[in-house]
Amino acid sequence: GDELWLAHLTPGPEKKSVFVIFEDRTAVHRAERARADFLANASHELRTPLTAVSGFIETMLGPARDDRESWDGFLEIMHQQTERMRHLVADLLSLSRIEFSEHRAPDTIIDLCDVTSRSILSLQPLAHDKKVHLDFDTQASDIPITASSDEISQVVQNLVSNAIKYSRDGGRVKVMTGTAPSMSEAGRLATRFIDGAGRSILLQPRASSEARAAWVRVEDCGEGIARKHLSRLGERFYRVDESRGGEIEGTGLGLAIVKHIMARHRGGLAVASKEGEGSVFGVWLPIADAESRLTDD
Numbered sequence: 024g025d026e027l028w029l030a031h032l033t034p035g036p037e038k039k040s041v042f043v044i045f046e047d048r049t050a051v052h053r054a055e056r057a058r059a060d061f062l063a064n065a066s067h068e069l070r071t072p073l074t075a076v077s078g079f080i081e082t083m084l085g086p087a088r089d090d091r092e093s094w095d096g097f098l099e100i101m102h103q104q105t106e107r108m109r110h111l112v113a114d115l116l117s118l119s120r121i122e123f124s125e126h127r128a129p130d131t132i133i134d135l136c137d138v139t140s141r142s143i144l145s146l147q148p149l150a151h152d153k154k155v156h157l158d159f160d161t162q163a164s165d166i167p168i169t170a171s172s173d174e175i176s177q178v179v180q181n182l183v184s185n186a187i188k189y190s191r192d193g194g195r196v197k198v199m200t201g202t203a204p205s206m207s208e209a210g211r212l213a214t215r216f217i218d219g220a221g222r223s224i225l226l227q228p229r230a231s232s233e234a235r236a237a238w239v240r241v242e243d244c245g246e247g248i249a250r251k252h253l254s255r256l257g258e259r260f261y262r263v264d265e266s267r268g269g270e271i272e273g274t275g276l277g278l279a280i281v282k283h284i285m286a287r288h289r290g291g292l293a294v295a296s297k298e299g300e301g302s303v304f305g306v307w308l309p310i311a312d313a314e315s316r317l318t319d320d
């Protein structure tokens with residue numbers, strides 16, 4: 024439980040007085056624990072492919088030295104494993120960069136539709152490989168938000184690439200953007216209601232501002248996610264089903280990155296899903312107000 028400890032005991036210089044400061048260390052311990060867990064997870068995730076690669080190198084230098092025919096197969100696996108490490112390191116770097124800048128609010132005005140459509144364009148090849156039909160539809164042609172365009176683009180790419188990855192071959196992924204009169208309404212629009220689906224808000228906007236808001240919604244008709252997993256999805260390295268996850272490339276960091284980026288943008292992130300029917304991931308954030316648009320011009 025909560026731990027209180029004596030931090031200070033000072034007799035005052037003139038009057039005899041004593042200051043006793045109680046400090047709640049629970050949050051500090053929790054943060055230290057999270058950091059230790061994170062390092063352990065990250066090291067473990069990197070060690071697995073590294074062990075595979077060094078194992079193959081040893082084999083190629085030793086028992087399989089003269090068996091050149093089997094080298095192609097070994098190289099193929101080593102290539103896959105180094106790609107896995109490369110993705111992991113890229114995601115770890117993104118995460119630490121975003122955490123580092125999280126206390127600084129973004130200050131440029133960008134168009135959400137523009138960023139979203141460009142991100143989608145860059146994922147068309149991935150959709151094509153999986154024979155997934157990728158659609159984009161927007162309710163408004165210009166949605167000004169105060170944001171980092173690289174980060175919002177990463178949010179869209181992470182959500183859309185998940186929707187493609189976890190879709191069946193030949194499936195359909197639909198992305199929509201729009202505006203709403205308030206943040207709470209945007210949160211509702213960001214995750215379409217599926218009958219009988221579980222819904223979880225992975226990040227609730229800090230300020231319950233009633234300002235106008237923008238949203239992006241990514242829907243897929245993939246395998247869906249069981250209700251019990253929904254609330255844990257934004258945790259680093261959390262993957263729904265490790266055995267299933269093993270087949271589909273991933274680091275388990277994509278949604279944690281989305282969550283951090285949205286926190287920096289004072290936005291929200293939610294998911295609704297039903298097993299066998301599909302998932303809907305949505306993000307929402309305030310629209311840049313007219314004043315900041317003027318100062319930007």
Ligand code: ADP
Binds near residue numbers: 181273302
């Ligand atoms: P990963 O790199 O494993 O995809 P993410 O953080 O992006 O990591 O996602 C975490 C987990 O959430 C995934 O491993 C997957 O199990 C589940 N998930 C995310 N998006 C979807 C989706 N659209 N459909 C089904 N499962 C999903």
